[in-house]
Amino acid sequence: MQTYPLKSLSLEQAIKLQQKLVDAIQRQFKGAELLQAGDYGLDPEFKKPRYTARVEKVLADFFGAEKALLVRGAGTGAIRAFFNANLEVGSKVLIHEAAVYPTTEVTFKSMDLETKKFDFNRLKEMEAQKLLPAEDFAAILVQHSRQKIDDSYDFGRVIKILKAKYPETPIITDDNYAAMKVEQIGVERGADLSTFSLFKLQGPPGIGLLVGKKKYLDKVEAINYSGGSQVQGPEAMDALRSMVNTPVSLAIQAQTVEEVNQRLNQGEVEAVKNSFIANAQSKVVIIEFEQAIARDFLAAVNEQGGVPYPVGSESRYEIGAMFYRISGTFRQENPEAEKYLVRINPMRAGADTVIRIIKETISALKGQG
Structure with missing residues (x-):
């Protein structure tokens, strides 16, 4: 059976990525602060725990993005938060021609989103752009890991082609099972937003990350303003420390x-x-x-x-x-x-x-x- 797995980082590349993350951490935190567990509650300046805000800044810098946001609900919660905050009920979304990941499908159904499928493996046809749907979409979702066992599409090229065809449409990538395993995630390849679970990166249960364009993340932040919606400082620090080892x-x-x-x-x-x-x-x-x-x-x-x-x-x-x-x-x-x-x-x-x-x-x- 022919398969096309993602190219993993070599051990040497992984060591450099780990060191890059630690460098980003030590640029944001004072030395003694790294020995602290973190704070609780809505800090008056940040409207969230101060340490959570600092961790988000580290992750935004690490991935070269405008903003990062920690959310509850792990990877599923991160994807759901984007759609809930940025799309209207009944909006149209372009996705790969494959079975939709079950928890993502729940989000689509709950918002009555209309999905249009196109086979991202057809790169040559996509590059011509003639066969891509001539429609307006509220968002495009690209999954980094494979959805079908014979998927072969080049993740970065797909993003580039889609962005050229639909320059005003936000491209969101599901980077679960790929983040910290490959050289670059979606936002580093030109997508507007990347989402993934920090639980899958040895972090505490239930913590997800969105990283990308500020205008989309501001809307997510606006609907998660309550104290109970916040990722608390100790959880954020725990997730960051765990991520270093991955x-x-x-x-x-x-x-x-x-x-x-x-x-x-x-x-x-x-x-x-x-x-x-x-x-x-x-x-x-x-x-x-x-x-x-x-x-x-x-x-x-x-x-x-x-x-x-x-x-x-x-x-x-x-x-x-x-x-x-x-x-x-x-x-x-x-x-x-x-x-x-x-x-x-x-x-x-x-x-x-x-x-x-x-x-x-x-x-x-x-x-x-």
């Missing part, structure tokens, strides 16, 4: 993905017919079994130490190698694949651990037979 750990994880895939394709596990790397949300190894044992395998892997389901997908709570079914959007494209395919994210585990768990689980299934 580029290097995620680059090591990407290296492990490559090693596991290579060893499986060299025949190290007899029952595995094929293995490939895909951005099935996160960058993972997807194994294809010779027989339709995927569901039985997933039911048994827990006993061998395999983590059977995600928490927040690469959250701080997930350290062991995870074995779970292929993503919902991929299942919609090919329901039969669920019988043969299993998704593996090594998390902090090594390739030896991943392959040992696969072998032991298959052996246990044979023993049951």
